Each structure stands twice: as C-alpha cells, then as structure tokens.
Amino acid sequence: MNNNDIVPGFDDEKDESLKINLEGVDSCKTCLVFHLNGYIDTYNSNFFQKRVSKAIEAGYSRLIFQCSALNYVSSTGIGAFTAFLKALKPKGGDLVLLQIQPKVYEVFQLLGFSQFFSIKDTLDDAVAFFSEGGKQExxxxxxxxxxxxxxxxxxxxxxxxxxxxxxxxxxxxxxxxxxxxxx
The missing domain is CATH 2.20.28 (Rubrerythrin, domain 2)
Known part of the structure; x- marks a missing residue:
C-alpha cells in the first residue's frame, strides 16, 4: 500500500531531505504512523507541516512519528510538532514520538519541549498510550x-x-x- 492509498494526495509533493512513509494501525482506526527519514529544518518544515496537515484533514487524530531515522530537528521542526499537538488536542487527538534518537531528543530537551510530548520506545507502547486515552497509568x-x-x-x-x-x-x-x- 502506498501513501496516497492511506491519505489521498499525500505524495503530490516530495522533498529529498525528508522522506515520509505512512503506515496504518489496524487496532486503532484514527492512528497513523509517519516513518520519518532525514531531517526537519527551516527549509523543509513547511513541506513537513503540509503533509501532516493532509493526514489530520483526512481524519487521523492520533499520530505516531517513528523517529529512528530522523537525524536532525531544528527549532522550526519542533515548532511544527507543537502546531500538530495544538491542532489535535481539540479533536481529542494526540501525538507520540517513537524511538527518538539521542541527539534529536537533546534538542527537544534543551528547548524545554521534552515534557510536552509523549515519547515511547515501541509501536505497541504508542498504541497502548492512545487506547488508554493518553493518560499515564x-x-x-x-x-x-x-x-x-x-x-x-x-x-x-x-x-x-x-x-x-x-x-x-x-x-x-x-x-x-x-x-x-x-x-
């Protein structure tokens, strides 16, 4: 299944610095996994925001960002994640950052954003976070x-x-x- 099968028009625009592959989650119909490969900076954050906004407009309100292949995130990129969170919360949604690399996590931490985002180690943990309504046990x-x-x-x-x-x-x-x- 390709990205356009999951979110119509998702691959209409591409950027070589950030590749995004989508994956649905069978046990959670409003969940969508974004496999991020590359980096997010001032130059491509608009591209990133447009792609994710398409998914939100398509009805996905529980977003999981697989960050194991994300090598760098600038403060502009963190701003994009914050904007997604603001868009999702009123719809009863949320987002999870999955397998975030240490150097990327350090940027979130230095800018004071690490406590705003749910960060998980496995896809099962991320899906469980949503099935628990985003609440900590x-x-x-x-x-x-x-x-x-x-x-x-x-x-x-x-x-x-x-x-x-x-x-x-x-x-x-x-x-x-x-x-x-x-x-």
Missing amino acids: STSIFPKIFKCPICSTKLKATKAGRFRCSECKTILAIDSGGQVFLG
Missing part, C-alpha cells in the same frame, strides 16, 4: 526499564532521581513521571 511506573539516550544500554531505575549509566558513565536524571533527561 495510575499505578507506579517504577521500576522502569529504559535505554540510555547516549549509548542505548538498557537500564533500570527503581525510583526517580539522578544516576550514572553503567556503560557510558553519562549522568542521567529520571523524574517521577518516568521521563529520562541528561544530567
């Missing part, structure tokens, strides 16, 4: 298993606080909501 999230944002070593936190990665020795902090930060 009321049960304790600790102990929490997660990957170090620098070296991807699997780590376990038993409570909120600061600690050092066992592999790369980076100082990490984890808040009571389970979000992991550098330093």
Whole structure:
C-alpha cells in the first residue's frame, strides 16, 4: 500500500531531505504512523507541516512519528510538532514520538519541549498510550526499564532521581513521571 492509498494526495509533493512513509494501525482506526527519514529544518518544515496537515484533514487524530531515522530537528521542526499537538488536542487527538534518537531528543530537551510530548520506545507502547486515552497509568511506573539516550544500554531505575549509566558513565536524571533527561 502506498501513501496516497492511506491519505489521498499525500505524495503530490516530495522533498529529498525528508522522506515520509505512512503506515496504518489496524487496532486503532484514527492512528497513523509517519516513518520519518532525514531531517526537519527551516527549509523543509513547511513541506513537513503540509503533509501532516493532509493526514489530520483526512481524519487521523492520533499520530505516531517513528523517529529512528530522523537525524536532525531544528527549532522550526519542533515548532511544527507543537502546531500538530495544538491542532489535535481539540479533536481529542494526540501525538507520540517513537524511538527518538539521542541527539534529536537533546534538542527537544534543551528547548524545554521534552515534557510536552509523549515519547515511547515501541509501536505497541504508542498504541497502548492512545487506547488508554493518553493518560499515564495510575499505578507506579517504577521500576522502569529504559535505554540510555547516549549509548542505548538498557537500564533500570527503581525510583526517580539522578544516576550514572553503567556503560557510558553519562549522568542521567529520571523524574517521577518516568521521563529520562541528561544530567
């Protein structure tokens, strides 16, 4: 299935710096996965916003951005994600960033946006987030298993606080909501 089969007219415009492939989610009809490959900056963010807006106009209100092949996001790109969130919330929708690369996550964190976005490690976690209505579980999230944002070593936190990665020795902090930060 190609992108135009999922969202009519999606591939009418292309940009070599950012390739986007769409994937529907069978268990969640309003969910749509955007596989992002490349980068988002000042020059292509308008292209990116137009493509995602087409999907929102087509009725998708729960967007999952697969970011494992997204190499860079400028502040303009983060602004685009923020605009999507503002467009989706009134419709009862939301968005999830999936498998975000450490250097991209660091930009979100430095600009203070990491706490506004739901960031998940697997597609199943992202779909579960939507099936729970975007709410965090009321049960304790600790102990929490997660990957170090620098070296991807699997780590376990038993409570909120600061600690050092066992592999790369980076100082990490984890808040009571389970979000992991550098330093």
